[in-house]
Amino acid sequence: MAVLTVMCVGMFLVLLDVTVVNVALPSIAAALGADPAATQWIVDAYAVAIAGLLLAGGTVGDRIGHRRVVLAGLGVFGAASAACGLATGPGMLIGARAVQGIGAALLLPGSLAVITEAFPDRAARARALGIWAGVSSLALPAGPLLGGFLVASGGWRLVFLVNVPVVLAALVAVPRLVPAGTARPDRRGDGPGTVLAAVGLAAAVFTVIDAGEHGLRPLTVVGLVVALVCVAAFVVRERHASAPMLPLDLLRRPAFVGPNIAAGGMNLVVNGLLFVTTLFLQGVQHRGPVAAGVALLPMFVPLAFLAPVAGRLAARFGPRPPLIGGALVAAVGAAGFALVEPESGYLALLPALAGIGIGAGLFTAPVVTAAMSAVPGERSGLASGINNTARQTGTALGVAVFGAVAGAPAVPGDFVHGVHVLAGLGAAVWLAVAVLVAGSVRRSSPTSTRSG
Known part of the structure; x- marks a missing residue:
């Protein structure tokens, strides 16, 4: 049960940060001078990083062991949360949010894999995964409510800094409670496919946000071209890769x-x-x-x-x-x-x-x-x-x-x-x-x- 608790805490933080920041956006925009496009990127930098790297995070866990990946994810997520809370401008906050998303992309598949390995009995595993799913569903309603109280009580920076002590506690607990698990060094990943997917999604999001802010300008067209080229190259890569990220x-x-x-x-x-x-x-x-x-x-x-x-x-x-x-x-x-x-x-x-x-x-x-x-x-x-x-x-x-x-x-x-x-x-x-x-x-x- 201790393993399940620690994994649920890490996963809860990851999902909480999908919604908790929304209520803080007006305060962040006012404090940092973020324009509407930057405000969108404060949310989207996190989501783009997760979407682009989630499958790769699972593969890395298979190769080196999921406990190591969970620890790495916690460390990256915690450090990025501190950077978000200390941000002095929109660019710094957006960059830190992207790094937060990288940590989340390691934590999400890693926590689920650790639970699966920790409960080999099918009935016990089903109960554990049910608890994991229930906790994850609570993160969504908790996000706007907790975000509102944190912003009202201590300002928008608390929305990010509150993660840090929780992550530190988890970093202490995971090595003591979570078994090392099985590493499979022969499991191959798809680095080029991962890069093409992440860059293509980021370019598509940039194109939409930039078009909404500035209309159809040359930079918007460049973003669209990059997105389309990445999608085409991704399809070609996955068709010929020996270990494709997305089997066609x-x-x-x-x-x-x-x-x-x-x-x-x-x-x-x-x-x-x-x-x-x-x-x-x-x-x-x-x-x-x-x-x-x-x-x-x-x-x-x-x-x-x-x-x-x-x-x-x-x-x-x-x-x-x-x-x-x-x-x-x-x-x-x-x-x-x-x-x-x-x-x-x-x-x-x-x-x-x-x-x-x-x-x-x-x-x-x-x-x-x-x-x-x-x-x-x-x-x-x-x-x-x-x-x-x-x-x-x-x-x-x-x-x-x-x-x-x-x-x-x-x-x-x-x-x-x-x-x-x-x-x-x-x-x-x-x-x-x-x-x-x-x-x-x-x-x-x-x-x-x-x-x-």
């Missing part, structure tokens, strides 16, 4: 590709709307950080409470029904943002937030089930890594696209008009996701078929 045969399985695109679409809308809603609450309606954090809870509490319910529904009926139902509910929630005005009371925003939260809560566990069920058991680790990478890619692109469309909240009328446009975009993405999963996900899971 998986992309010929609609039952695998569909849920992963859907997972990316989910994170794109949820985290894109989270970004602009935070700016709306504080930049347009001038709510304090605590009030903004509390206001966002209906978006995240359903995620935590409905995830196990949706998992049981997927086990009983297959993932397809809760996926379609969740996508449709979330589409209605996204459309609800079209009713929000600068002077709207909270009751106008509440149904939209709750709709997104309930829909995503019904969607999250089944989309993982659908992706994992589409591949043989011996490739489950790779499938899980690809699914998490798809979600983090969605997060990075969501913040970029939604931030570019909404613009800065300094002109409330223009900003809210952008939110109305995003309401339609978000609803359209969720409806497209519903169609996608209806066509790609089998009607019943293998588990439910055998038991029925």
Whole structure:
């Protein structure tokens, strides 16, 4: 149980930092003079690093042992958190956030692998992974709430500095509690593929953010060209690599590709709307950080409470029904943002937030089930890594696209008009996701078929 506790703490910090920073963004922008593009990068630098390096982090753990990778991830994450808290300008903070993401990309797969190795008994492992998943779901609602209280009580720097003592305690505990595990030096990675994926994603995010801030200028075109070249080179590399990061045969399985695109679409809308809603609450309606954090809870509490319910529904009926139902509910929630005005009371925003939260809560566990069920058991680790990478890619692109469309909240009328446009975009993405999963996900899971 001690091993499980330490791994859950590390994973909780990683997921917490996906959302905790959002409530602090207005304070950070005011203190460091960050423009809207820099504000987007403060969120996206973390997500891009995780998305680009997550699969590589798992491979490194296989090669040298997952305890070593967890220790390295904790050290990098803790040092970068301190650098974030001490940042004197937007550039320093964005760079430190990217390094934080590198640490997170080591910690996420490493913590899961350590738990898997520490609990060889299948029943005990299932219980441990259930606890791990439950703790991870709590990180989402805790982020905005904790971020609001930290900013209100000690300023935005506390949002990052609070990680440091927790990481130090974990660095002491891991060598004492976690077995060394098995190293497989013969496990080969895909360095060129990793670099091409990370650079391509960063270039795509840059292109969207820069176009939103400056329009179509030569530098924007350069970013687009770099992104396209990296994608093409990545495909060529993966086709000929002896140990590809993304085996292309998986992309010929609609039952695998569909849920992963859907997972990316989910994170794109949820985290894109989270970004602009935070700016709306504080930049347009001038709510304090605590009030903004509390206001966002209906978006995240359903995620935590409905995830196990949706998992049981997927086990009983297959993932397809809760996926379609969740996508449709979330589409209605996204459309609800079209009713929000600068002077709207909270009751106008509440149904939209709750709709997104309930829909995503019904969607999250089944989309993982659908992706994992589409591949043989011996490739489950790779499938899980690809699914998490798809979600983090969605997060990075969501913040970029939604931030570019909404613009800065300094002109409330223009900003809210952008939110109305995003309401339609978000609803359209969720409806497209519903169609996608209806066509790609089998009607019943293998588990439910055998038991029925």
